[in-house]
Amino acid sequence: MHTRLEHKAIAAVVLGNALEFYDFTIYAFFAVSIGQTFFPSKNASDSLLASLALFGIGYVMRPIGGILIGAFADKAGRKPAMLLTISLMAIGMLMLASCPGYGTLGSGAQIIVILGRLIQGLALGGEVGPSTAYLLEAAPKDRRGFAASWQIASQGCAALFAGLIATGLTFLMGEHAMNDWGWRIMFLLGIAIVPVGLAIRNHLPETSHTPHQSISIRSLYAVLTALTLKHGKLLLLMFVIIAASTVSNSIGTNMPVYARSTLGLAEKISTAVPIALGIASVLFPLAGGWLADRIGRRPLLLWPRAMIVILAVPAFYGLAQHPTAVNVYVVTFLLSALSSINAAAIIVSIPESLPMGVRSAGLSIVYAFSVSIFGGSTNYVINKLIVMTGNILMPAYYLLAFSIAGMIAAMLMKETLGTDIDCEAGVMRRD
Helix, strand or coil, X not given: CCHHHHHHHHHHHHHHHHHHHHHHHHHHHCHHHHHHHHCCCCCXXXXXXXXXXXXXXXXXXXXXXXXXXXXXXXXXXHHHHHHHHHHHHHHHHHHHHHCCCHHHHCHHHHHHHHHHHHHHHHHHHHHHHHHHHHHHHHCCHHHHHHHHHHHHHHHHHHHHHHHHHHHHHHHHHCHHHHHHHHHHHHHHXXXXXXXXXXXXHHCCCCCCCCCCCCCCHHHHHHHHHHHHHHHXXXXXXHHHHHHHHHHHXXXXXXXXXXXXXXXXXXXXXXXXXXXXXXXXXXXXXXXXXXXXXXXXXXXXXXXXXXXHHHHHHHHHHHHHHCCXXXXXXXXXXXXXXXXXXXXXXXXXXXXXXXXHHHHHHHHHHHXXXXXXXXXXXXXXXXXXXXXXXXXXXXXXXXXXXXXXXXHHHHHCCCCCCCEECCCCCCCCEEC
């Protein structure tokens, strides 16, 4: 692929996927403020849990978006699907950012933000499949791992940007103003990027070799049947692997809330946590993608996850014993680095395992189902478990359980380095 085209393809994916994780990060960080705005309660824990429940509602629509938009991308092309998802993202974010609080609209405010989260979920469910498929199909054969790793690195860019902006605004405006209305600025800044993303995506050439077809019930059924009958076992392994990665990401983005609400650290300390998360999530996915092109995908699916199994409980135990700013940043950085290397291998090996005709739908669907179940619930579950048990190590135990499952699934995956991804047959060819 021409270098200039490669840069444009990466930019197209980075902007769309970065919006997803930017929204994910700032919502997780400002979950307390959003809860107080739309779900006020005399009990601070009830307000926080209601906010986290709203966060999870958006994930309900992800499987539907994965099925519809993923299949649409396999039939009509990657480009129109990517234009659709980024437009829907903007609508959902705008509804959340501009909606008056409960004190003004009452339950009407709650209905608006729920609808906004559902629209976002529909868009995000269909985003990862077409954009990742585009990156793989546009990238040079020997750089597919590195190209796809930008899908993960874009999440780190978003987290880093969110952390820096949130920290700057908190120091500039003060904690009270930031909690009252300043969090809305964070969402509006994300929306401002959408026109740029639309312009870049609109000028990209199509990479799918499939003639453009309109989506229908019959074609949708054909895609789902092919995935279920021919790739059912593979989809199950993918589901588990993505679940482990999703739980890791969710626990990382929950660290600001954990530092503030559970460890009792100051607002200014917790505000800067996404910076540590972002730095690790920018550098290490790219390192993982680079390594995946040289030593293969399978080792990176397995060994970083095994390291998390070893380190999760000791890291959180040390943090609980010594809850300092430095320790919070170090633990966040370490777990994010390992998870990011692992995620880089995931995002390239899964679509490489599927033929072009079902690649976008397969990745979209399995990603959406796994993320909708575990991404939408993890923050709520671990905070609820802390409240119920009084044990502040619950995030570590939760991470440990899912990492063990992810490690076992990784052992059963085949190596895809050198796979011919232009193959339409059910069996992938090796170069």
